[in-house]
Amino acid sequence: MLSEFSLIERFFERPTSALKSPEPALRGDRPKATLGIGDDCALLAPRRGQQLAISTDMLVEGRHFFPDVPPYALGHKALAVNLSDLAAMGAEPRAFTLALGLPRADEAWLESFSQGLFDIAQRFDCELIGGDTTSAPAVNICITVFGDVPPARALRRDAARPGDDIWVSGVLGNARAGLGIKLGEWSAASPDDERRLVRALELPEPRVALGMALRGVAHAALDLSDGLAGDLLHILERSKMQASVNIDDVPRSPEVAALQQELQQQYMLAGGDDYELCFTAPVGERSKIERIGQRLDVLLTRIGTIEGPAPYGHAPDHAPAIGWRDASGKAVSLTLQGFDHFHAD
Amino acid sequence: MLSEFSLIERFFERPTSALKSPEPALRGDRPKATLGIGDDCALLAPRRGQQLAISTDMLVEGRHFFPDVPPYALGHKALAVNLSDLAAMGAEPRAFTLALGLPRADEAWLESFSQGLFDIAQRFDCELIGGDTTSAPAVNICITVFGDVPPARALRRDAARPGDDIWVSGVLGNARAGLGIKLGEWSAASPDDERRLVRALELPEPRVALGMALRGVAHAALDLSDGLAGDLLHILERSKMQASVNIDDVPRSPEVAALQQELQQQYMLAGGDDYELCFTAPVGERSKIERIGQRLDVLLTRIGTIEGPAPYGHAPDHAPAIGWRDASGKAVSLTLQGFDHFHAD
Numbered sequence: 203m204l205s206e207f208s209l210i211e212r213f214f215e216r217p218t219s220a221l222k223s224p225e226p227a228l229r230g231d232r233p234k235a236t237l238g239i240g241d242d243c244a245l246l247a248p249r250r251g252q253q254l255a256i257s258t259d260m261l262v263e264g265r266h267f268f269p270d271v272p273p274y275a276l277g278h279k280a281l282a283v284n285l286s287d288l289a290a291m292g293a294e295p296r297a298f299t300l301a302l303g304l305p306r307a308d309e310a311w312l313e314s315f316s317q318g319l320f321d322i323a324q325r326f327d328c329e330l331i332g333g334d335t336t337s338a339p340a341v342n343i344c345i346t347v348f349g350d351v352p353p354a355r356a357l358r359r360d361a362a363r364p365g366d367d368i369w370v371s372g373v374l375g376n377a378r379a380g381l382g383i384k385l386g387e388w389s390a391a392s393p394d395d396e397r398r399l400v401r402a403l404e405l406p407e408p409r410v411a412l413g414m415a416l417r418g419v420a421h422a423a424l425d426l427s428d429g430l431a432g433d434l435l436h437i438l439e440r441s442k443m444q445a446s447v448n449i450d451d452v453p454r455s456p457e458v459a460a461l462q463q464e465l466q467q468q469y470m471l472a473g474g475d476d477y478e479l480c481f482t483a484p485v486g487e488r489s490k491i492e493r494i495g496q497r498l499d500v501l502l503t504r505i506g507t508i509e510g511p512a513p514y515g516h517a518p519d520h521a522p523a524i525g526w527r528d529a530s531g532k533a534v535s536l537t538l539q540g541f542d543h544f545h546a547d
Numbered sequence: 548m549l550s551e552f553s554l555i556e557r558f559f560e561r562p563t564s565a566l567k568s569p570e571p572a573l574r575g576d577r578p579k580a581t582l583g584i585g586d587d588c589a590l591l592a593p594r595r596g597q598q599l600a601i602s603t604d605m606l607v608e609g610r611h612f613f614p615d616v617p618p619y620a621l622g623h624k625a626l627a628v629n630l631s632d633l634a635a636m637g638a639e640p641r642a643f644t645l646a647l648g649l650p651r652a653d654e655a656w657l658e659s660f661s662q663g664l665f666d667i668a669q670r671f672d673c674e675l676i677g678g679d680t681t682s683a684p685a686v687n688i689c690i691t692v693f694g695d696v697p698p699a700r701a702l703r704r705d706a707a708r709p710g711d712d713i714w715v716s717g718v719l720g721n722a723r724a725g726l727g728i729k730l731g732e733w734s735a736a737s738p739d740d741e742r743r744l745v746r747a748l749e750l751p752e753p754r755v756a757l758g759m760a761l762r763g764v765a766h767a768a769l770d771l772s773d774g775l776a777g778d779l780l781h782i783l784e785r786s787k788m789q790a791s792v793n794i795d796d797v798p799r800s801p802e803v804a805a806l807q808q809e810l811q812q813q814y815m816l817a818g819g820d821d822y823e824l825c826f827t828a829p830v831g832e833r834s835k836i837e838r839i840g841q842r843l844d845v846l847l848t849r850i851g852t853i854e855g856p857a858p859y860g861h862a863p864d865h866a867p868a869i870g871w872r873d874a875s876g877k878a879v880s881l882t883l884q885g886f887d888h889f890h891a892d
Contacts, residue, residue: 240785241704242635242769243600245696248593255588256676258691260646262683290587301605301689331601338607344646344689346603351590359586424587440585 213316214300214333215239244331246297252350255293259284263341268384273311275404276343277318282408283427284347285326286477289413290425292357293349295328300345303338326410357416357423357481362441366421366482366508369491371409371500374430375458375466376402378473388461395457406477412502415494416481423481429472431538434480434524438512447506449536450529472538482508558661559645559678560584589676591642597695600638604629608686613729618656620749621688622663627753628772629692630671631822634758635770637702638694640673645690648683671755702761702768702826707786711766711827713851714836716754719775720803720811721747723818733806740802751822757847760839761826768826774817776883779825779869783857792851794881795874817883827853 248254261280263269281298288295300319323330328347380403382388383396390396409425416423422437430452438445452470459466483491488504495502509525526534593599606625608614626643633640645664668675673692725748727733728741735741754770761768767782775797783790797815806814828836833849840847854870871879 242632243602243638243694243701245636245701246599246601247698248597248599252593254591254593254599256591256644256691256693257588258644258646258677258679258689260648260679260681260683260687260689262648262681262687264684265682287587291590293588299601299603299691301603301691303605303607303687332603334603334605336605336607337610338605338687339609339684342605342607342648342683342687342689344603344605344687346601346644346646346691348601349588353590353592356588356590 213312255291255349257287258346261343273315274318277315278322280343284345285408286425288349289409292413292417293351295326296348297329297331298347300333302335303342355417360440362422362443362482362508364510367504368506370480372478373453373455375470377475378469409479420481420483426476426478429474431471444509446525451505453503558657600636600694602632603691606688618660619663622660623667625688629690630753631770633694634755637758637762638696640671641693642674642676643692645678647680648687700762705785707767707827707853709855711853712849715825717823718798718800720815722820723814754824765826765828771821771823774819776816789854791870796850798848
């Protein structure tokens with residue numbers, strides 16, 4: 203059994219989190235944390251002209267991931283879902299803290315978990331600056347992430363405007379289809395297809411570059427963690443708007459498109475865990491957005507329109523509605539099971 | 548059962564976390580978060596000339612608190628231990644995020660927990676700016692706290708210098724004595740005494756004003772969460788120093804002083820949960836420090852000396868030692884059980 207301190211030192215102190223020169227803000231290069239793991243607090247020097255975007259997520263074994271998930275993938279995903287929140291604000295990743303509850307200190311598990319965590323952290327230049335480890339009845343990972351975004355350029359949920367196009371990145375439903383495979387709900391045509399879908403579930407790629415490219419272009423944005431149907435409502439509620447969405451335009455992979463319609467809609471619209479961005483933007487920005495998609499090699503698809511102010515005003519009980527339509531313009535009535543931590547188990 | 552979103556809105560969205568004017572940094576008053584709960588990220592505008600001190604802690608039911616702890620006290624303590632980390636850096640509290648794992652959504656429990664949390668948050672002007680709630684097998688509270696401290700004035704663990712006095716605030720051992728009462732290890736002379744000790748355990752008061760007053764006065768500092776014997780070692784290891792401590796000078800309450808010697812030492816030196824500050828300062832600062840104690844009405848006691856560089860160099864296996872002495876100067880050999888999340892259960 204490792205002690206808490208040797209555990210932190212062995213798996214989570216990396217050269218990049220060591221003490222930097224005392225005053226990096228005075229140097230010309232990109233300021234990092236001035237003081238990392240090993241003191242009561244980490245110290246983060248603000249960058250000139252930037253606000254700090256901050257998000258926190260708690261992932262619990264048996265709730266957000268299976269006990270037998272590969273620890274490398276878990277380390278990846280724990281940071282990826284937080285980076286996705288930064289992406290949804292148009293923020294540039296900078297640093298994160300990690301609090302880790304563990305039933306036991308399993309060295310092989312920790313080695314692989316920390317490798318997955320540091321691999322994605324390094325790719326996105328996001329430094330581990332502090333943490334806490336404790337024993338807990340189930341694995342519990344709480345990450346708080348910090349990013350930079352210039353004031354007034356953050357992509358917020360309350361900024362959708364009438365007439366805006368509604369866009370999504372990537373394809374929707376793959377992660378939920380991968381979960382369906384793990385749960386035995388269905389089988390894909392080939393082991394390769396199944397691996398691809400499970401990979402979408404376990405190793406989501408946060409759309410950080412896209413979020414930053416959409417600064418000053420998109421109006422409202424968020425990341426799709428719980429499913430389009432529920433997540434888009436958050437934009438509509440905060441912006442006090444209504445929307446129409448063309449279901450047939452919602453982008454999906456060939457594997458999901460091959461499913462029977464009801465399962466397809468469930469996976470695409472209420473599946474969650476896609477970590478794609480959903481954003482609204484003026485019609486006049488269409489060609490600019492298409493060029494961003496080409497430059498970043500990210501599929502960007504228009505799926506609907508912000509129709510105008512919600513009729514019910516601000517009362518939270520009267521959620522602004524999404525009108526779902528098919529390609530012919532006909533209204534479609536959906537029965538979706540959403541994801542809610544205290545409802546749907 | 549409450550849904551995740553109505554739970555967040557009902558118990559954790561307060562007027563102080565609502566949307567502020569868009570550019571508070573341009574106003575003359577103290578900048579708060581520009582965007583709080585309800586978006587993908589919170590936005591925090593840096594204050595000119597300040598670095599951000601960041602700390603994260605995870606508290607787990609059955610590990611850090613009893614399942615039947617009063618929820619008001621739990622809400623208080625969850626933030627208090629984080630504010631104590633800010634105090635140990637000399638940082639001024641500013642904001643925090645809360646990730647909360649719950650076995651069930653118990654409204655009465657949440658009402659009381661959030662009241663305890665917001666009462667101390669308001670007293671220390673520390674705003675809840677973001678969060679996450681999820682179901683979990685046991686209550687799990689992960690708070691990340693943010694404070695401001697001017698560059699180069701932060702109180703670090705690695706800054707102890709030869710000849711420094713070693714100081715502690717308050718009295719040590721009360722929290723552990725309170726835990727002893729809850730565990731049935733001993734009984735105090737009166738119910739009032741017992742209440743006072745249990746209160747020290749459940750409602751610790753972070754030494755925020757003291758930490759800020761020690762900027763530019765103290766060299767090294769930390770907060771006593773695991774017990775003086777273990778925590779002082781962190782300063783010594785980081786500073787590569789040795790120390791001598793006079794056990795008879797370690798301040799204790801009359802209740803702890805009445806215990807038999809071995810229990811007394813165990814509670815004072817290895818009990819933990821005191822959240823007092825331990826700091827080192829030059830001899831020349833004694834009178835200034837005494838005046839700070841008088842002004843803030845905080846007991847400040849000199850308990851020892853930083854003797855000089857550790858003989859073993861930087862090897863982590865050779866921890867720099869504390870020489871424990873009694874009032875006559877005689878060396879005392881201690882057998883203490885320290886607190887380690889993966890050792891002592």
